[in-house]
Amino acid sequence: MSTASVHPTSIVSAGAQLGAGVKIGPFCIVGEHVVLGDNVELVSHATIDGHTTVGAGTRIFPFASIGLEPQDLKYHGEASRLEIGTNCIIRESVTINPGTEGGGMLTRIGNDCLLMACAHVAHDSIIGNKVIMANYVGIAGHCQIGDNVIFGGSSVVHQFTRVGAHAFVGAHSMIDGDLIPFGMAVGNRAALTGLNLVGLKRRKFDREAIHRLRAAYRQIFSNEGTLRERVEDAADLFKDDALVQEVVAFIMAASDRPILTPRNGPAAE
Structure with a gap:
């Protein structure tokens, strides 16, 4: 706590663990089981609760709701977890829920991810590294998203669906089937439209x-x-x-x- 900076209007529970250089801006709430790694920043008005760990260097923007109970009627208060990796950017009004007993008790966000405003990651989903979710992307429960996947704005993924590494999902697409690694999908309901050649060349x-x-x-x-x-x-x-x-x-x-x-x-x- 000695090297953390906490705005006087924020509420940090006594049990919370704050790493070196943590910055907590105004009107934030941090729960008693939360662990914030070194140099994590809560810009303002962010709520972090539950058994949540946030990796070093991650920044969380106003009105994000992180680690509160999942939107699953089968959840009964079990001490499930949420793990967020290092150097992520979580923008305004993003919601991320922890796991459930029926899904492995864990939701995980990898390293170096960008979740733009109003994106949602539901319970028990596992998100890889360097994933980009544009505004209003919705990932339902129990999904598996590989590394380097990019989601266009307002796209959604059906529960229990897999999206392979380096795939690209076009804006406003509904993904209700597994998308192969390196694949590209567009549409509602989405169809495979080829390989993500732009992504392959960029990488x-x-x-x-x-x-x-x-x-x-x-x-x-x-x-x-x-x-x-x-x-x-x-x-x-x-x-x-x-x-x-x-x-x-x-x-x-x-x-x-x-x-x-x-x-x-x-x-x-």
Whole structure:
């Protein structure tokens, strides 16, 4: 507490743990089980409660509601947790709920994430590193979001859905099926529209690796045979390619949701 700066209008419970250099602006509330890492900043009017840990360097903006009980009628006050990683930016009116007994007791936000104004992450969802959620994005309960995923404004994700690493979701899209790693989806209900080539190039993926990934995409989402047969063929044909194998493993993994596919055969990518 000695190196933390707390505005006199804020309420910090005696049990809260504040790291070195923490800054708590005016009219904030910090609950008794909250842990704020070094150099965390609550700009003003933020509420942090529950069994919540916020990683070093994260900034939380006005009217964010972090760690309060989940919006799940099956929640009965269990001491579930919320973990937020380092160097995240959580903008105005963002809501993030902790886990529930029925979902693993944990909600997690990775490192270096940006959650823009009014975004929501529901109970038991696991968000990877460097994820960007534009304004009004809604992630329902029990979702799994990979690293480096970007969500356009007002897009939403159905509960129990997976979104693979490096995927891109267009604005106003409703994602009600699993979106493959490196994939791009747009629409309500969303369909797979190709690979996230812009993201792959920005993150400096090798040109030849991208070409192999495109070839595998065309094979997996062609109109011949079943999806499982096409995935198995791609697994054999590109057995030494790590990116393709990531997509294959994602599709073959057990899931509660269907895999998003193109509406009319392979999309242009």
